[in-house]
Amino acid sequence: MSIILRLEIEKGYTTFGEVATAISDKGGDIVAIDVIKESSDKTTRDITVKVSSQEHSEDIAERTEELKGVKVVNVSDRTFLVHLGGKIETKPKMPIKNRDDLSRVYTPEVARVCKAIEKDPSRAHSLTIKRNTVAVLSDGSAVLGLGNIGAAAAMPVMEGKAMLFKQLAGIDAFPVCLDNQDTEDIIKIAKAIAPTYGGINLEDISSPRCFEIEDRLKEELDIPVFHDDQHGTAVVMLAGLLNALKLVGKKEKDIKAVVVGIGAAGIASTKMLLNAGIQNIIGVDREGALVKGKEYDNPMWNWYAENTNPNEETGELSEVIKDADVFIGVSAPNILSVEDLKKMAEDPIVFAMANPDPEIAPEKAWPHVRVMATGRSDYPNQINNVLCFPGIFRGALDCRATHITENMKLAASVAIASAVKEDELNKDYIIPSVFNKQVVDHVREAVIKAAKADGVARKDTKERS
Ligand SMILES: NC(=O)C1=CN([C@@H]2O[C@H](COP(=O)(O)OP(=O)(O)OC[C@H]3O[C@@H](n4cnc5c(N)ncnc54)[C@H](O)[C@@H]3O)[C@@H](O)[C@H]2O)C=CC1
Ligand SMILES: CC(=O)C(=O)O
Ligand SMILES: [Mg+2]
Numbered sequence: 001m002s003i004i005l006r007l008e009i010e011k012g013y014t015t016f017g018e019v020a021t022a023i024s025d026k027g028g029d030i031v032a033i034d035v036i037k038e039s040s041d042k043t044t045r046d047i048t049v050k051v052s053s054q055e056h057s058e059d060i061a062e063r064t065e066e067l068k069g070v071k072v073v074n075v076s077d078r079t080f081l082v083h084l085g086g087k088i089e090t091k092p093k094m095p096i097k098n099r100d101d102l103s104r105v106y107t108p109e110v111a112r113v114c115k116a117i118e119k120d121p122s123r124a125h126s127l128t129i130k131r132n133t134v135a136v137l138s139d140g141s142a143v144l145g146l147g148n149i150g151a152a153a154a155m156p157v158m159e160g161k162a163m164l165f166k167q168l169a170g171i172d173a174f175p176v177c178l179d180n181q182d183t184e185d186i187i188k189i190a191k192a193i194a195p196t197y198g199g200i201n202l203e204d205i206s207s208p209r210c211f212e213i214e215d216r217l218k219e220e221l222d223i224p225v226f227h228d229d230q231h232g233t234a235v236v237m238l239a240g241l242l243n244a245l246k247l248v249g250k251k252e253k254d255i256k257a258v259v260v261g262i263g264a265a266g267i268a269s270t271k272m273l274l275n276a277g278i279q280n281i282i283g284v285d286r287e288g289a290l291v292k293g294k295e296y297d298n299p300m301w302n303w304y305a306e307n308t309n310p311n312e313e314t315g316e317l318s319e320v321i322k323d324a325d326v327f328i329g330v331s332a333p334n335i336l337s338v339e340d341l342k343k344m345a346e347d348p349i350v351f352a353m354a355n356p357d358p359e360i361a362p363e364k365a366w367p368h369v370r371v372m373a374t375g376r377s378d379y380p381n382q383i384n385n386v387l388c389f390p391g392i393f394r395g396a397l398d399c400r401a402t403h404i405t406e407n408m409k410l411a412a413s414v415a416i417a418s419a420v421k422e423d424e425l426n427k428d429y430i431i432p433s434v435f436n437k438q439v440v441d442h443v444r445e446a447v448i449k450a451a452k453a454d455g456v457a458r459k460d461t462k463e464r465s
Contacts, residue, residue, distance in 0.1 A: 002031065003057045004081075005047045005064065006073040013069025016045070022067060023049055028060045044073070087159040088166070124195065125400060134173040134199045134393055136161045137190060139181045142206035142229070142264065144355040145332060151177035154204060161203060161228075161389070169390035169440050171397065173201070183209045187216050194221050198397045201389060202227040207263040208298050224396045224404045230268030232385030235392070235409050236431070237328060237351060238272045239416035240383045243430040244371045248347040250325055252277040256345070258324045260284045260317060260359065261331025267300055269328055270308060275410065281308045282320045285331075289313055289320045318343075325349060329359035336360040341368040351383050371427050380428040387416050387434060391443025399448045399457035407454050411446035418442070 009019065016033075023030055032048035051057045057075060065072045096102050103109050117123050125131045140154035158175030165173035178189060190200060190213075202214055202225065210227055217225040226232070245252065257278055259266050262285040273281055283290040283304050290296070290305045291314050313320045317335065321327065322343045329336060329352045336359040341348060347370040352358035358374040365372045373381035392412050396404055419432035419439050432439050451457040 001053070001057075002048055002050045002078045003060075004074075004076045004078060005049060005061060006036065006076075007045050007047060007064060008071040008073050009043050009045065010069030011041055011043065014067045016043075019047075019064060019067060019070060022063050023047070023060055026060045026063050027052070027056065048078070083156055087156075088162050090172075125198070128196075129172060130196065130198050131397060131400070132170070132172055133197050134165060134171055134201050134397075135176045135190075135193060135197045136165075136173050136201050136203050137176045137178070137186075138203045139178045139186055139205050141181050141204070141209070143204045145357070148181075148206065151179045158203060161201070161386075164386050164434075165201075165390055165393065168386075168434070169394040169444075171390065171393055181209075183212055186213050187220075190217050190225075191220060194223060197223060198400075199224040199226070199393050201393065202229075204229060205264070207267065208300050210264045211267075211300060218403060222402050224393070224401050226389070226392065226396075226404050227264065227268075228385050228389050229264040231404070231409055232388040232392070233265040233330065233353070234268040234272040235388040235413045236383050236385055236416060237269050237353070238276055238410075238413040239387070240351060240373055240381065240431040241273075241326065241328075241349070242276070242413070242417045243420055243425055244326075244349045244373075247425055247427065247430060248325075248349065248370055250347070253279060255325040256280040256282070256323060257326040257328060258282050258284060258317070258321055259328045259330070260335065261329060261354070262290060262301060262304055263330070265330035265353070266328075267304060269330065270304065272409070272413070273328075274307065275406070280310060282313055282324075283308055284317045284320060288316050327351065327359075329353055331359060333357035334360065336365075338364055338368060341365060344369075347371075353383055355384075371430060373430065377434070381430055382434065383431055384434070387431065387439060388412055388443065391415070391440040392447050394440055395444040395447030396451065398444065398459070399451050399461045400459040401447075401451045401456045402458065403456045404447075405450065405454045405456055407450040408447045408456075411450040412443045415439075415442040415446040 020030060029050040030047060031050055034046040036046055037044040061072050061075050064070055096105060113127055117127060136158045138154045138158055140150040141148045143149050143154045143157055154177050155175055158177055162173040162175055165171040214225060214227045257273060259270050259281060262283045270281055290301055291309055291312055292305050296302050318340055321340045323345050325345045326349045331354055333354055349371045350365055350369045351373045352360050353375040355375045362372050362379050373383045375384045419436055419442060448461055
């Protein structure tokens with residue numbers, strides 16, 4: 001994290017050089033210095049410093065204030081600063097300059113448009129924001145890896161997703177955080193708000209409720225409903241894995257993969273791995289490996305146990321990780337140890353995707369693995385659903401798809417993977433960057449093609465924009 005220290009320094013006591021030395025002696029990394037105010041006896045400066053934690057920041061502020069003539073006016077956390085007042089806004093597409101404009105965008109003229117939609121509801125797509133608008137709907141029950149933190153606390157993540165929809169794919173997305181975690185209520189509310197939107201991106205709803213909510217909404221609505229934590233994650237994970245396997249020269253059918261965290265992301269990822277031809281997959285949750293013959297409370301786990309773990313391996317992660325070629329983590333921080341990595345097969349591939357803190361820190365894993373990826377923005381190989389949801393919805397909205405099918409997801413995976421060219425592929429570049437502008441276009445195009453082939457496209461949009 002980085003902080004901004006606003007310091008008032010009385011001239012004649014301490015030099016700026018001494019302040020900088022004090023900060024770096026405490027392990028702070030100065031990345032910017034701004035002069036805010038200068039007078040004959042005082043200078044006020046904002047010093048941006050990279051720190052490792054809240055405590056580290058307090059330690060640096062304390063040390064700085066010990067210097068003679070130095071006053072810490074304020075310590076601001078840059079992350080909190082970008083959240084002040086929220087991160088998104090709505091903006092009219094045209095100004096309302098006079099009464100004539102007013103009577104057309106609003107009453108009385110707007111009534112004619114309302115009646116046109118009443119007569120032909122499909123005109124909502126052309127006469128309202130619907131065709132370019134997605135609800136980012138959450139109940140705050142499984143926010144990143146933070147758990148059930150509720151609707152209000154989920155907002156910063158959902159606003160972030162909305163920003164990414166807009167910046168990467170031009171889609172107007174709105175956070176819709178519900179103070180209600182009842183499955184039937186969520187389904188009812190989502191159906192009730194659906195007329196406003198061209199699609200619904202379900203986000204951070206815990207399993208197993210997320211499966212029923214998504215399945216029912218898919219069945220009962222005619223706009224695409226996509227649970228990002230399941231499918232967005234699975235699509236990007238598979239894209240990364242296809243490239244990583246190419247790099248280490250292993251074939252899907254020959255490998256052993258261990259998936260940890262058999263929730264929303266883990267189950268969807270496993271389904272995609274199975275579809276990609278990976279046969280030996282072992283799912284591990286808090287109680288160890290899921291295995292046939294055991295009766296689980298979670299119905300999805302019964303499905304999981306039936307369809308995976310062909311060799312019926314049992315035990316903890318530290319046991320079943322033996323000889324695994326691939327580790328996929330969508331569970332909790334720091335559950336994978338260096339000892340576990342040492343038991344894996346040659347050229348291990350580790351995708352530690354729990355957010356914000358991965359199953360193992362890259363610094364610990366790097367010496368023992370061939371390919372290391374996390375969900376984070378600050379390390380190489382970011383396997384994060386942000387590579388999928390903007391492009392998949394761009395494609396689905398543009399061809400006015402009724403659903404997002406398995407083929408559309410697979411097409412998105414292949415499109416993401418192929419954004420890394422053969423001669424670029426290396427251990428630190430198995431997945432394109434979020435800022436690679438080609439990704440959204442390629443995913444859009446592939447998704448429209450697959451939607452047409454699957455008969456779910458309602459509009460004959462050109463595949464290439
Ligand atoms: N990189 C990415 O794009 C994404 C990462 N994630 C991350 O994956 C994690 C799970 O997300 P969801 O599937 O949405 O949550 P979820 O709540 O549906 O599933 C989490 C599962 O992990 C299991 N788990 C928790 N602690 C565990 C442990 N110590 N050992 C084994 N299993 C454990 C839980 O029992 C649960 O079954 C979160 O950290 C989330 O941030 C999720 C979606 C996308
Ligand atoms: C990236 C994301 O959606 C998550 O960690 O929940
Ligand atoms: Mg999520």
